Amino acid sequence: MLASAGLLSVGLGTVGATEASAAPMADVVIIDGFTKTVKESAGVPVECPAYQVLIGRSHSGDENGNTTYYCGFILIHDELVQVSGPTWSSSQRESGSFFAAPPPRALSGREHSGDENGPTRYATASMTWQGRDVHLTSYRWTAGQRESSSYSKAGPEEVMVGRQHNGDENGQTFYQYARVTLG
Template identity: 50%
Template sequence: MKKVTFAALAVAAVAVLNVPVPASAATIKVEYVYSGTVKESGGEFTCPAGQVMTGRSHNGDENANTTYQCSWILIDGVQVEVFTGDWFGYAKESNSNFSAPLDQVIVGRWHHGDENGATEYKTGALYLQGRQVRITNRTWTSAYTESGHTTQAGFNQVMTGRNHSGDENGKTQYQYGTVTFAG
């Protein structure tokens, strides 16, 4: 029978303690905190600092109001930082199709005029304690009639794109992505 010494048991115990343990999944919460309304035909809207776009509502033509919903993102109870860029994606509204760059979200929209006017978007990159927050599983909604709709992000999702064709009777779709973080 082999005799096991205390030193051998200590070495074996230390080896067991050094086995990597998978990181626990981070708790992510996208929480609605603000809405703002602007006239569609002359409306520039940007979510407040630290917030991202999670919904939009519009009823009527370009002279009617558009309401945007903004949310902050909490990961393990800590608010995610949102670093915004410049306006881009300049396109004629009646034929616009915009998707934010990889791992970025929409934080603002600017539109001027009717369906022949221009639309631009402002995006933001998300970080938690210096580490980038990812946006995965981007999917498009079904088409809504622009002149009478409301859209809202799903569970732990944020707005990442918008597609519109035609005038206020045309169709609008939204792209939403899921917030993910390797904790």
């Protein structure tokens, strides 16, 4: 009877019937996971381990400096999101590189060899939760920062989905992030 009147008592609060019948919002939590530091020019492919995607990156110095990759676990309603195996992009020249994962994929790895004229490629992965596709929304690019002293990490409920770099280690690097949702 209360539901037909448009009200449903939930705990100490009251919720309208349309709100009570709507699917709950995805409670998304991203937990820091695997971190790996490599010499940028070494050509070492870095992939996030199982159940993880990239959530940040930092670099110090020129091509002989270190790059650190930050991976994270995604939980929706306290349950781990499944992450597919990687699909690697073709290589592109680092000094004028632009890569954005095709929606709704996230970055899950990167490989670079040599200096700014060397090749860079990215790994992407799709995500599912309870057999449902995980979607990404609210795509955003960061402001540029000097590559030789760059650090960027996703905000709450976000994963890394793209990167752009111009020039050498003194050039600008931009990162793209998107928010995790069930759609």
